[in-house]
Amino acid sequence: xxxxxxxxxxxxxxxxxxxxxxxxxxxxxxxxxxxxxxxxxxxxxxxxxxxxxxxxxxxxxxxxxxxxxxxxxxxxxxxxxxxxxxxxxxxxxxxxxxxxxxxxxxxxxxxxxxxxxxx
Amino acid sequence: xxxxxxxxxxxxxxxxxxxxxxxxxxxxxxxxxxxxxxxxxxxxxxxxxxxxxxxxxxxxxxxxxxxxxxxxxxxxxxxxxxxxxxxxxxxxxxxxxxxxxxxxxx
Numbered sequence: 001x002x003x004x005x006x007x008x009x010x011x012x013x014x015x016x017x018x019x020x021x022x023x024x025x026x027x028x029x030x031x032x033x034x035x036x037x038x039x040x041x042x043x044x045x046x047x048x049x050x051x052x053x054x055x056x057x058x059x060x061x062x063x064x065x066x067x068x069x070x071x072x073x074x075x076x077x078x079x080x081x082x083x084x085x086x087x088x089x090x091x092x093x094x095x096x097x098x099x100x101x102x103x104x105x106x107x108x109x110x111x112x113x114x115x116x117x118x119x
Numbered sequence: 120x121x122x123x124x125x126x127x128x129x130x131x132x133x134x135x136x137x138x139x140x141x142x143x144x145x146x147x148x149x150x151x152x153x154x155x156x157x158x159x160x161x162x163x164x165x166x167x168x169x170x171x172x173x174x175x176x177x178x179x180x181x182x183x184x185x186x187x188x189x190x191x192x193x194x195x196x197x198x199x200x201x202x203x204x205x206x207x208x209x210x211x212x213x214x215x216x217x218x219x220x221x222x223x224x225x
Binding site for chain 2: 037046047052062064096100103104105106107109110112
């Protein structure tokens with residue numbers, strides 16, 4: 001079955017750039033009509049959709065994050081990545097990656113990775 | 120921006136029915152999904168396309184939609200159903216999650 005795994009630094013200082021990678025196994029990220037999403041969840045709070053990328057490289061982002069966010073594909077490695085610039089303490093959260101489609105929802109999800117922004 | 124509103128909490132006795140609502144402008148024009156999240160775990164899809172259940176999800180979970188409100192129903196709630204539940208929908212190319220509902224079975 002399809003599995004996703006997030007990886008990346010767990011601790012950042014304010015103003016740095018958050019970079020996370022999601023590795024997909026059990027399926028090729030290049031095949032099928034799937035979008036691949038990033039979602040985050042601050043401790044004790046709800047889920048926030050960050051953005052998504054299609055197999056062709058087309059992207060959509062949460063307007064609330066403005067130009068700070070970008071998502072890219074690394075098809076040869078079956079990976080997709082998240083970059084969030086100029087981080088602040090408000091970006092501290094568990095970050096999840098997931099396969100996402102409008103018809104079939106977000107499924108499956110990765111296990112999540114905690115990113116803390118602190119000076 | 121779009122918002123999806125859920126009740127903060129729902130309590131239900133074991134074996135009874137829990138009903139969670141999710142409302143938002145123009146929700147009726149889009150499919151809703153529902154996710155269950157237990158403490159320390161990743162969310163799990165329990166309903167998609169308003170009413171469909173992924174394989175492996177017990178049939179005590181069901182979804183419905185009317186107007187701009189989607190509803191998740193848990194019939195015969197069990198202690199293992201405790202957790203946070205989130206609705207989600209796409210508005211154009213923007214994904215939106217509901218505010219979340221904590222379900223307590225006691």
